[in-house]
Amino acid sequence: MCGAPVQGQNLPAxxxxxxxxxxxxxxxxxAGDPIGGAFVRLLDSTGxxxxxxxxxGSGDFRFFAAPGTWTVRALSASGNGEASVSPESAGVHEVSITVSK
Known part of the structure; x- marks a missing residue:
């Protein structure tokens, strides 16, 4: 069992x-269905x-990072997937990861 805090779209107070x-x-x-329990990894620009x-359970995740280029990778029993995101400044930056076998 992972000790990570519950993730979601709402930011903590x-x-x-x-x-x-x-x-x-x-x-x-x-098919667009949420994949809960996936391990979501944040990789820097060098991997x-x-x-x-x-x-x-609804597939949500959240990281606090610095501006730059990031890869977000999901690993699950349903398959794996990844996406890139390049926030240039502070704020909330959304990315969706589609997993497949």
Whole structure:
């Protein structure tokens, strides 16, 4: 069992989205159905592992990062997938990851 906090689209109280760079999104299957329990990894621009969370039951995940180029990779029993996101400044930056076998 992973000790990661519950993920979701709503930011925790006290988080200032004008000062924080937040990467948030959803893991979905090929049919668009949410994939809960997927391991979602954040990789930097060189492909180095930075962080990992477990997607919520509705497939939601969230990372606090710095501006730059990131790869977000999902690993699940339903398959794997990845997406890129390049936030240039603070704010909430959304990305969807579609997994397939």
């Amino acid at each position: 006290g988080v200032d989205a004008e000062k924080e760079t937040v990467i948030t999104g959803k893991v979905v299957g090929e 180095e592992f930075t962080a990992e969370v477990v997607a919520s």
